[in-house]
């Protein structure tokens with residue numbers, strides 16, 4: 181199939197960070213190309229001669245600011261609102277000139293998560309219902325959803341402009357728009373609980389969630405108040421020491437699995453090694469990265485999830501610097517993954533586990 185660009189979705193406002201990340205990672209992987217984007221659009225195109233090879237060289241789980249990674253097959257502009265289906269079928273047909281015909285396992289019709297993109301949700305839903313039977317009829321889409329085959333995505337940028345893209349389901353976000361739909365539990369002490377839930381869902385795979393989160397494990401939560409992250413850990417079977425000078429929601433303490441320690445999270449350390457440490461302290465990201473590295477280096481925990489609050493300027497440079505500093509100062513073999521989650525605002529979330 182022909183492909184001329186990667187299309188990555190992101191949080192609106194973070195296009196410069198994603199563009200810088202893609203540019204740097206593509207160069208490191210030996211690809212020439214350039215990022216194209218508009219502020220607040222919620223997406224970045226990375227134009228590259230061999231976009232399919234670049235797509236394989238940049239695994240989705242290594243990208244920090246991309247919510248979704250798609251390979252663009254065609255950029256369809258000036259679409260006629262009375263027939264958007266014919267140009268899509270023609271664009272798909274054109275791809276067979278350079279490669280074998282694929283049958284896609286699923287169709288998703290999406291839009292960027294931006295002020296301009298969100299009003300396109302209704303069009304996307306209606307158009308998916310119209311396009312699906314036409315694709316099946318023409319042999320482009322399997323009769324039943326089939327996750328083992330590539331997925332076809334149509335991303336509307338406006339009513340007249342859509343990008344036809346594909347993803348490998350093993351190398352892409354498993355949610356439309358790259359957004360996991362999590363519901364706030366009525367017992368959760370804060371909305372921040374959703375952040376840790378999303379981190380566990382996104383940054384760990386199924387095997388890791390089973391292996392690394394088990395009943396009776398012990399953890400610490402630095403900057404815990406009012407207790408959302410501690411609550412998520414308790415629901416995963418852990419006993420938690422919640423460190424914060426601020427108050428925790430009383431019902432959290434009633435669980436009998438939480439000990440509240442009023443102390444400075446930058447000085448407190450556990451008496452014995454723990455399985456987990458999580459940290460949501462609002463502080464300079466470098467200071468947090470250094471403290472997290474101390475925990476890993478000293479063996480005070482084996483696994484960690486922490487947030488790095490990003491400054492307003494040079495957020496990609498700061499991200500790179502903090503992650504490099506964390507891995508260098510931890511000085512232990514670790515798996516490290518980082519992502520700007522849907523529930524993250526001006527921040528990213530990092531997972532690290534000792535190997």
Ligand SMILES: C[S@@+](CC[C@H](N)C(=O)[O-])C[C@H]1O[C@@H](n2cnc3c(N)ncnc32)[C@H](O)[C@@H]1O
Pocket residue numbers: 369370371372373402403404405406407408409410423424425426443444445446460461462463
């Ligand atoms: C964003 S809130 C944490 C929300 C929490 N994760 C939740 O789910 O409810 C940040 C917390 O970090 C705490 N904090 C900031 N600096 C701290 C420090 N040096 N030591 C301990 N806690 C700190 C603040 O008191 C605040 O409660």
